[in-house]
Amino acid sequence: MIAELGHYMLVLALGLALVQAVLPLVGAARSDQRMMMMGQPAAYGQFLFSLLAFLALTYSYVVSDFSVRVVASNSHSLKPMLYKISGVWGNHEGSLLLWVMFLALFGAMVARFGRNLPTTLRARVLGVQALIGIGFYLFMLLTSNPFERLADVPFEGNGLNPLLQDPGLAFHPPFLYLGYVGLSVAFSFAIAALIEGRVDPAWARWVRPWTLLAWVCLTIGIVLGSWWAYYELGWGGWWGWDPVENASFMPWLVATALLHSAIVVEKRDTLKSWTVLLAIIAFSFCLLGTFIVRSGIITSVHAFATDPERGLFILIFLALVIGGSFLLFALRADRLQAGGLFAPISRESGLVINNLFLSVAAAVVLYGTLHPLLSDEVFGIKSSVGAPFFNLVFGLLMIPLVMTMGLGVHFKWKRADIKGVSQRLMAVVGLSLLAAVMTLYVSHGGGVMPAVWMGIGLWLLFSTLQELGQRIKLFRGPLADSLRRLKRQPRSSWGMSLGHLGFAIGLIGIVATSSWSEEEQKVMQIGDSMTIDSYQLTLNDVVPAAGPNYSAVRGIVTVTGASGESYMAYPETRSYISSPMTTTEGAVRTSLSGDLFIVIGESEGAGRWGMRVYHKPMQVWLWIGSTIMVLGGLISLSDRRYRIGSPEGRKQAGGKRKSGKPLHAH
Amino acid sequence: MPIKRFLPLFIFAGIFVAFMIGLNLNPREVPSALIDRPAPEFSLPPLEGAGIGLSRADLADGDNIVVVNFFASWCGPCRVEHPALEQLGQLDGVRLHGIAYKDRPSHSLSFLKSLGNPYDKIGTDLKGRTAIDWGVTGTPETFILKDGVIRYQHIGPIHPTEMDARILPVIRQLQQERAS
Amino acid sequence: MRILVLPLFLIMFSLNAWAIGVDKDRLADPAEEARAQQIMKKLRCLVCQNQSIIDSDAGLAGDLRGIVREQVRAGKSEREILAFMTDRYGDWVLLKPPVKPTTAILWFGPLILLGIGGFLVFRFVARRPQRLAPEPLTQEEQDRLKRIMGEKK
Numbered sequence: 001m002i003a004e005l006g007h008y009m010l011v012l013a014l015g016l017a018l019v020q021a022v023l024p025l026v027g028a029a030r031s032d033q034r035m036m037m038m039g040q041p042a043a044y045g046q047f048l049f050s051l052l053a054f055l056a057l058t059y060s061y062v063v064s065d066f067s068v069r070v071v072a073s074n075s076h077s078l079k080p081m082l083y084k085i086s087g088v089w090g091n092h093e094g095s096l097l098l099w100v101m102f103l104a105l106f107g108a109m110v111a112r113f114g115r116n117l118p119t120t121l122r123a124r125v126l127g128v129q130a131l132i133g134i135g136f137y138l139f140m141l142l143t144s145n146p147f148e149r150l151a152d153v154p155f156e157g158n159g160l161n162p163l164l165q166d167p168g169l170a171f172h173p174p175f176l177y178l179g180y181v182g183l184s185v186a187f188s189f190a191i192a193a194l195i196e197g198r199v200d201p202a203w204a205r206w207v208r209p210w211t212l213l214a215w216v217c218l219t220i221g222i223v224l225g226s227w228w229a230y231y232e233l234g235w236g237g238w239w240g241w242d243p244v245e246n247a248s249f250m251p252w253l254v255a256t257a258l259l260h261s262a263i264v265v266e267k268r269d270t271l272k273s274w275t276v277l278l279a280i281i282a283f284s285f286c287l288l289g290t291f292i293v294r295s296g297i298i299t300s301v302h303a304f305a306t307d308p309e310r311g312l313f314i315l316i317f318l319a320l321v322i323g324g325s326f327l328l329f330a331l332r333a334d335r336l337q338a339g340g341l342f343a344p345i346s347r348e349s350g351l352v353i354n355n356l357f358l359s360v361a362a363a364v365v366l367y368g369t370l371h372p373l374l375s376d377e378v379f380g381i382k383s384s385v386g387a388p389f390f391n392l393v394f395g396l397l398m399i400p401l402v403m404t405m406g407l408g409v410h411f412k413w414k415r416a417d418i419k420g421v422s423q424r425l426m427a428v429v430g431l432s433l434l435a436a437v438m439t440l441y442v443s444h445g446g447g448v449m450p451a452v453w454m455g456i457g458l459w460l461l462f463s464t465l466q467e468l469g470q471r472i473k474l475f476r477g478p479l480a481d482s483l484r485r486l487k488r489q490p491r492s493s494w495g496m497s498l499g500h501l502g503f504a505i506g507l508i509g510i511v512a513t514s515s516w517s518e519e520e521q522k523v524m525q526i527g528d529s530m531t532i533d534s535y536q537l538t539l540n541d542v543v544p545a546a547g548p549n550y551s552a553v554r555g556i557v558t559v560t561g562a563s564g565e566s567y568m569a570y571p572e573t574r575s576y577i578s579s580p581m582t583t584t585e586g587a588v589r590t591s592l593s594g595d596l597f598i599v600i601g602e603s604e605g606a607g608r609w610g611m612r613v614y615h616k617p618m619q620v621w622l623w624i625g626s627t628i629m630v631l632g633g634l635i636s637l638s639d640r641r642y643r644i645g646s647p648e649g650r651k652q653a654g655g656k657r658k659s660g661k662p663l664h665a666h
Numbered sequence: 667m668p669i670k671r672f673l674p675l676f677i678f679a680g681i682f683v684a685f686m687i688g689l690n691l692n693p694r695e696v697p698s699a700l701i702d703r704p705a706p707e708f709s710l711p712p713l714e715g716a717g718i719g720l721s722r723a724d725l726a727d728g729d730n731i732v733v734v735n736f737f738a739s740w741c742g743p744c745r746v747e748h749p750a751l752e753q754l755g756q757l758d759g760v761r762l763h764g765i766a767y768k769d770r771p772s773h774s775l776s777f778l779k780s781l782g783n784p785y786d787k788i789g790t791d792l793k794g795r796t797a798i799d800w801g802v803t804g805t806p807e808t809f810i811l812k813d814g815v816i817r818y819q820h821i822g823p824i825h826p827t828e829m830d831a832r833i834l835p836v837i838r839q840l841q842q843e844r845a846s
Numbered sequence: 847m848r849i850l851v852l853p854l855f856l857i858m859f860s861l862n863a864w865a866i867g868v869d870k871d872r873l874a875d876p877a878e879e880a881r882a883q884q885i886m887k888k889l890r891c892l893v894c895q896n897q898s899i900i901d902s903d904a905g906l907a908g909d910l911r912g913i914v915r916e917q918v919r920a921g922k923s924e925r926e927i928l929a930f931m932t933d934r935y936g937d938w939v940l941l942k943p944p945v946k947p948t949t950a951i952l953w954f955g956p957l958i959l960l961g962i963g964g965f966l967v968f969r970f971v972a973r974r975p976q977r978l979a980p981e982p983l984t985q986e987e988q989d990r991l992k993r994i995m996g997e998k999k
Contacts, residue, residue, distance in 0.1 A: 234866060235901055237901060240896055240897065240901075241896070242895070242896045243896070273671075277674065280674075281674070284678070291685070295685075295689065308689045308690070311689050312689060315682070315685050315686065315689065318682070318685075319682050322678055323675065323678055323679070323682065326674040326675035326678050327675055329671060329674065329675075330671045330672040330674070330675050333671050334671070342971075344971050344972045348971075349967075349971045352967055352970065352971055353967060356960075356963045356964065356967050359963065360956060360959045360960050360963055363955075363956075363959055364955070364956045364959075367951065367952060367955055368952065370681070370684065371943070371949070371951075371952050373684060373685075373688045374684055375948060375949070376688075377684060377687050377688060379948045381936075381937065381948055382936060382937070382938040383937055383938060383943050383948070383949065384890050384896075384937075384938050384939070384940060384941055384943065385941075385943055385952065386890060386896060386898065386941030386942065387887075387898070387941060388887065388888055388941050388942035389941070389942045389943060389952075392942070393956055397956065521868040521869055521872065522868065523868050523870065573866070584866060599866060600866075601866035601867055601868055602866060602867055604868075610866065610867050610868035611868070612866070612868065698936075699932070699933065699934060699935055699936035700934070768905070793909070794905075794906070794909050795909070795913075798906075798909060798910070798913065798934060799934060800934070801934040801935050801936075803892040803893050803906060803935075804893055804906070
């Protein structure tokens with residue numbers, strides 16, 4: 001009954017989306033106020049019904065209603081409640097419902113907080129949002145209905161993949177989808193601007209917070225996924241350049257470019273058509289990612305069920321949305337008049353160069369992901385493009401990008417004070433070179449590239465700190481003065497500094513863990529020891545263990561460090577009831593200098609066990625850096641200047657929303 | 667410049683076409699690198715109680731089309747394709763040989779005893795090294811050779827439809843080659 | 847049967863369907879072992895998704911690691927070992943695609959893109975002032991301007 005209601009709600013939501021799409025867009029074309037105003041109630045209604053549909057599906061999971069097909073395939077009565085709920089979006093159909101509910105939510109938010117947007121603009125934005133929603137509703141109702149019933153109701157569900165029963169992974173999809181949907185708002189604004197033939201600074205002031213929100217959510221989503229992979233998968237890998245990982249990374253790269261480009265549009269009224277194009281491209285990458293994951297066109301660990309029929313539907317949808325947008329851009333972009341002037345070396349040009357490198361990086365990742373497919377089709381040659389390629393090419397692209405980042409923050413708008421900047425940065429450059437050389441020395445000449453990357457990571461760190469210090473006149477007056485200045489810095493500049501600092505810290509962590517990780521393996525008996533780096537591990541015992549829906553083998557290991565301090569570690573291998581798979585729960589001990597990652601493997605018979613241990617230097621810097629980046633984004637979002645009726649970010653799925661106070665647009 | 671503005675559209679059109687074609691391809695099928703090359707050198711010991719082993723010399727058969735099938739007792743699909751192998755083994759002008767891949771000889775033996783032994787000769791590849799030389803990634807895989815040269819590779823079990831659609835036509839074509 | 851596809855694929859291609867083992871044939875000389883591991887990172891696990899043979903616990907991956915170690919021990923160069931693998935499995939086994947005409951776009955694309963992009967950026971950034979200088983007013987517009995300025999006084 002609830003499932004049928006949910007199904008009906010979905011159909012109603014589609015109906016309202018149709019209203020929300022047709023009336024405002026037609027109304028805007030005809031300057032018909034009443035038609036345009038229909039956008040808001042339609043948006044609220046669409047959100048209400050899609051939310052009800054989502055809740056209906058959630059209910060089915062919570063009560064383990066196995067007569068609903070997706071619940072039977074993906075859930076199990078013994079699963080802890082948190083994972084029953086996260087199971088709602090852990091499969092193809094449910095994740096689409098989450099997508100569309102978020103889409104409707106953001107549409108409603110634009111309707112609610114966009115009351116002082118020009119009417120035609122708001123109408124068009126809502127209309128385009130609804131058009132996207134229609135595609136998703138149709139896709140679900142025609143090919144991927146989450147409310148389908150089974151004729152024969154099984155007693156028990158097939159259970160979710162035990163790998164997915166994890167807090168990190170439970171929230172990874174919602175954050176990613178929030179990011180994708182946030183970018184859909186930027187997209188809708190871009191299309192609306194093209195239709196109107198105008199981009200003024202107010203447009204950018206609206207697009208920026210949405211893009212920032214989307215970027216923050218995307219960052220959280222990607223990092224959650226990466227962090228999960230790190231501690232769950234058993235060998236400390238956190239990024240594999242897998243096609244589906246790339247599918248979330250490409251939007252992130254473009255969103256970062258968009259974020260920076262929108263700043264130029266807002267502050268200097270230039271770079272308009274490029275920014276509009278970026279907004280379209282960013283969302284296109286989100287849709288592309290959807291296609292890649294759900295169509296089976298590219299092999300991947302993450303892929304949902306491969307189904308060419310669904311793939312065809314999504315592809316046609318892609319063609320309409322992306323092709324249509326690019327066509328519109330080609331035809332209308334000339335209407336967007338360029339504005340402000342700036343010198344060749346200025347903050348503007350720095351941001352343009354930043355955009356260049358980010359775009360090329362996104363293009364490289366795109367082509368690398370598609371090359372196997374293209375090679376097969378065009379040449380009939382099966383080709384692989386894996387981590388070695390991406391690490392090399394992307395890593396090289398990072399060098400000029402990060403160098404520009406370090407320089408750009410020092411440049412003023414319109415014209416940079418080149419002499420002043422170069423004088424100030426002498427010390428930083430020197431320090432970075434020194435760091436690079438020291439890295440070479442400390443790693444015993446272990447490769448030039450790690451030293452180079454370490455150097456530029458530290459360059460960014462020092463340069464960003466230097467810029468901040470410059471702004472608060474650190475060391476050039478009483479400390480209290482500087483602290484006062486620090487507190488009075490606008491939040492958006494806090495955001496910039498923290499964002500870049502976080503990136504630098506993350507980068508340093510990535511360099512360390514990618515270049516200097518160690519691994520040791522040994523078959524051990526109880527009482528045996530092995531060493532890695534400066535640690536000694538002793539296997540004390542191996543005992544059985546159990547959880548709510550799994551049984552496990554647990555190792556008891558004593559780890560002793562160089563200075564004599566020791567701790568106990570309990571790596572496990574788990575077998576889940578509802579699935580033939582085993583998972584490893586590695587014992588991870590984190591410290592700033594590195595992680596020690598202990599894994600117990602299979603029994604080699606007669607009380608002997610395969611043990612593996614990994615040492616990952618500075619791994620946690622990656623997580624800390626990403627968190628600082630996210631923090632910077634959130635602080636920036638809370639800046640009053642951006643709250644022209646736009647809400648502060650939804651910080652987590654289900655979190656409370658603070659209402660934004662509408663300011664006069666100025 | 668108008669061309670610049672149409673560029674994103676053109677690029678996307680290209681990607682779209684690629685995807686349309688790609689929907690019909692299977693990314694998991696990987697064609698052999700050994701097509702039209704002579705079979706690798708190997709000499710495998712026999713399965714106890716079932717013959718004298720298998721080596722490359724056995725594949726250079728001037729009268730017959732040779733089919734080599736990699737199998738294992740622990741491989742479910744191998745059971746499924748067994749009738750197809752029996753059919754192949756009984757064809758005129760076709761010699762079917764088997765290679766037991768990473769299997770305990772006693773298990774292979776009972777596998778063959780329970781299903782029937784369709785192979786003319788059997789070699790045991792205990793470590794799987796010979797399979798790697800053949801570019802095999804799993805079982806079952808079947809190769810069709812003429813005059814000791816690999817001409818066709820089939821990955822996965824041979825379903826009855828594939829037997830008619832692919833395997834038999836290839837064999838017939840190779841036999842015609844010989845005749846002419 | 848479509849509902850079975852998802853769990854089947856997950857089972858077949860899950861990362862932990864194979865038990866985690868320990869390589870017992872690691873080379874005694876740490877430098878040789880390190881060299882072997884560097885080579886392993888470049889070889890694709892052929893029965894996994896997008897992993898190298900060093901990251902995978904699949905049986906075939908283990909066999910291939912054994913071969914790499916043997917050949918490193920026997921003094922073969924990286925190029926020879928990679929050639930051994932591509933002889934049997936084709937270029938697909940290499941995670942870093944070889945630089946060939948068929949991979950030209952992949953390898954040279956980034957540089958070309960940077961070049962074109964850089965050129966466009968340069969044109970946009972370095973010559974902006976000239977491009978954006980407003981067109982001079984027509985005679986009619988100049989007259990209008992004079993009239994308006996006159997009115998303002």
